[in-house]
Amino acid sequence: MSDDRFVSRVPARPWSPAETSEGRQELIPRSAGSATLEHSVGSVLRLPEGALDSGQIDIERDDETMIINMGPQHPSTHGVLRLMLELEGETVLRTKPVVGYLHTGMEKTAEELTYVQGSTNVTRMDYLSPLHNELVFSLATEALLGVELPARAVWIRMLMCELNRVSSHLMWMATNGMDLGSTSMMIYGFRERELVLEFFEKTTGVRMNHNYIRPGGVAADLPDGWEDDVEIICNTVFERTYEYDELLTGQPIFRERTEAVGNITAETAVALSATGPILRSTGVPWDLRRAMPYLAYDQVEFDVIVGTYGDNFDRYSIRLNEIRESIRIIRQILEKMPLGDYRVQDRKVTPPPRRRIDESMEALIHHFKIFTEGFRVPEGEVYVAVESPRGELGCYLVSDGTAKPYRMHIRGPSFVNLQTLPVLLRGGMIADAVAVISSVDPVMGEVDR
Amino acid sequence: MTLAAGDDSGALTAPRPEGDRVVFASRDDYHATVSDLRASGFEMCADLCAVDYLSHPGRWVPDDIAPERFEVVVNLLSLSMKRRIRVRVQVPESDPSVATLFDLYPGTEAMEREAYDMHGIVFTDHPDLTRILMPEDWEGHPLRKDYGVGRVPVQFKEAPGPR
Numbered sequence: 001m002s003d004d005r006f007v008s009r010v011p012a013r014p015w016s017p018a019e020t021s022e023g024r025q026e027l028i029p030r031s032a033g034s035a036t037l038e039h040s041v042g043s044v045l046r047l048p049e050g051a052l053d054s055g056q057i058d059i060e061r062d063d064e065t066m067i068i069n070m071g072p073q074h075p076s077t078h079g080v081l082r083l084m085l086e087l088e089g090e091t092v093l094r095t096k097p098v099v100g101y102l103h104t105g106m107e108k109t110a111e112e113l114t115y116v117q118g119s120t121n122v123t124r125m126d127y128l129s130p131l132h133n134e135l136v137f138s139l140a141t142e143a144l145l146g147v148e149l150p151a152r153a154v155w156i157r158m159l160m161c162e163l164n165r166v167s168s169h170l171m172w173m174a175t176n177g178m179d180l181g182s183t184s185m186m187i188y189g190f191r192e193r194e195l196v197l198e199f200f201e202k203t204t205g206v207r208m209n210h211n212y213i214r215p216g217g218v219a220a221d222l223p224d225g226w227e228d229d230v231e232i233i234c235n236t237v238f239e240r241t242y243e244y245d246e247l248l249t250g251q252p253i254f255r256e257r258t259e260a261v262g263n264i265t266a267e268t269a270v271a272l273s274a275t276g277p278i279l280r281s282t283g284v285p286w287d288l289r290r291a292m293p294y295l296a297y298d299q300v301e302f303d304v305i306v307g308t309y310g311d312n313f314d315r316y317s318i319r320l321n322e323i324r325e326s327i328r329i330i331r332q333i334l335e336k337m338p339l340g341d342y343r344v345q346d347r348k349v350t351p352p353p354r355r356r357i358d359e360s361m362e363a364l365i366h367h368f369k370i371f372t373e374g375f376r377v378p379e380g381e382v383y384v385a386v387e388s389p390r391g392e393l394g395c396y397l398v399s400d401g402t403a404k405p406y407r408m409h410i411r412g413p414s415f416v417n418l419q420t421l422p423v424l425l426r427g428g429m430i431a432d433a434v435a436v437i438s439s440v441d442p443v444m445g446e447v448d449r
Numbered sequence: 450m451t452l453a454a455g456d457d458s459g460a461l462t463a464p465r466p467e468g469d470r471v472v473f474a475s476r477d478d479y480h481a482t483v484s485d486l487r488a489s490g491f492e493m494c495a496d497l498c499a500v501d502y503l504s505h506p507g508r509w510v511p512d513d514i515a516p517e518r519f520e521v522v523v524n525l526l527s528l529s530m531k532r533r534i535r536v537r538v539q540v541p542e543s544d545p546s547v548a549t550l551f552d553l554y555p556g557t558e559a560m561e562r563e564a565y566d567m568h569g570i571v572f573t574d575h576p577d578l579t580r581i582l583m584p585e586d587w588e589g590h591p592l593r594k595d596y597g598v599g600r601v602p603v604q605f606k607e608a609p610g611p612r
Contacts, residue, residue, distance in 0.1 A: 044558075046577045048585070100582040107567070108591055112598060270492050270528065273556030284528065291531050379508065383524050383535060385495065394496050396522060400505040407592075411496040411524075419559050448582055 079444030114374030217343025276391025281307035374403035494554035
């Protein structure tokens with residue numbers, strides 16, 4: 001990091017596991033975490049989702065275990081996630097995540113909307129990182145259209161996406177703090193996120209669901225004085241990440257509740273298609289920004305943060321440090337932001353400028369046509385993926401040559417990452433379940449779509 | 450197994466991201482094809498979804514592949530080679546079933562359940578092929594093209610709209 005005056009504040013392990021009158025106060029080593037059994041061997045509870053009446057349950061189990069239901073209405077499951085847990089005492093054996101309570105058929109809706117309207121739809125999927133959803137949809141549409149964006153549009157997109165990553169991770173820090181009982185962290189996380197959302201409001205007009213990144217560029221140029229706003233966000237959030245260090249990272253209670261809890265190995269994570277901080281926490285340095293650069297990520301410097309043990313603490317550290325890395329990227333964007341158009345000057349995709357509408361009938365018709373009928377996209381199919389704060393966010397787009405997508409499929413990272421939950425929870429304590437769910441960072445709008 | 454590189458087939462008009470290759474597999478050698486790809490370094494199944502080509506039957510497929518109504522699209526990812534490959538398999542309407550990839554990639558479990566839920570594709574030998582997003586007693590498969598989108602009656606709107 002450029003700023004190393006903060007680094008020495010946090011000792012690696014600030015307390016010693018000394019002998020006490022009740023024996024050694026040390027938990028199991030982090031490398032020997034709870035997840036021991038593979039997904040296929042049986043961490044997943046395979047039960048009908050309606051069956052909780054024990055008389056109907058037709059699975060092999062002895063009388064020592066019990067099955068309890070958790071959610072969907074539960075303050076800590078991050079939306080309407082429901083879990084069926086098989087418990088032996090306080091130990092979780094098998095788990096079944098039950099999703100679909102927020103299903104609104106957005107992929108079906110997408111087939112009824114034009115490409116112009118499409119980004120208003122996808123932005124509502126992952127409501128904590130709406131700009132990434134818009135980005136992946138726009139990139140897929142542009143790949144089918146074959147348009148090349150002006151440099152400024154690319155860099156604006158990158159700036160907004162990195163700010164969105166910061167706000168999403170801050171939101172995660174807040175809810176994770178709340179799940180672990182730190183209400184201060186919740187207030188701090190929301191406070192810092194507010195800074196970013198205020199800038200979003202200034203730039204895009206709304207705090208969430210922006211419809212800012214559209215096929216062909218972005219909706220509007222950055223507001224005057226954006227450099228100062230972004231600079232303030234960078235400095236404030238960067239300094240405060242070190243306050244989080246003091247509040248959480250070095251705190252014994254926090255570490256004991258997160259270290260060696262919810263372990264997963266690299267092999268399991270890859271087999272279960274987990275991406276994002278879950279995969280990186282196992283030590284796999286896989287970040288699409290680095291591995292398969294899109295936008296202009298090959299022109300900025302940043303580090304891919306990886307963990308070692310694949311436990312909750314690693315996922316916490318990864319997200320905390322990714323905030324710092326995003327700020328590092330944003331500072332480079334501040335220096336390198338090119339001038340020019342913020343959307344492609346291809347009249348097929350972009351409506352004519354506002355002043356032309358006043359003086360030209362054709363321009364008015366053109367404008368009207370683009371917003372009523374939309375533009376036609378050549379036949380073809382494409383899969384585009386970006387690194388959202390939760391992992392690989394993909395968009396599979398099929399066009400039949402009309403102005404509406406024939407099929408739009410979003411590969412939501414939360415949806416796939418939820419499959420790791422039975423592995424993460426297996427063998428752990430029921431009291432840690434909430435913390436483990438939180439460390440997966442599922443956004444139910446994206447899971448259910 | 451038919452390889453279709455993005456550049457040299459005229460029908461695939463879209464410029465593709467680099468390394469975005471497409472493999473057309475028949476239903477019989479679908480599992481074997483994916484198994485071979487996994488052995489050759491594609492460690493992760495990034496995405497699996499289905500497409501209903503009911504109202505767009507004329508899409509381009511290689512000459513030796515007969516287009517069917519459904520298509521299951523699998524996006525594989527190689528972390529070591531940093532490449533993607535896409536497997537497309539045709540699934541007929543009369544018998545919409547393909548082999549599951551669960552034994553190769555356990556991560557396809559939820560994705561196959563979603564494809565079953567939304568398109569009615571049956572993945573044989575899937576450990577728990579039940580609905581995942583829709584309620585368990587739901588009838589029909591919503592993302593099929595012949596599944597109506599429904600209509601909310603609105604006052605003073607006699608003219609038939611686009612929906």
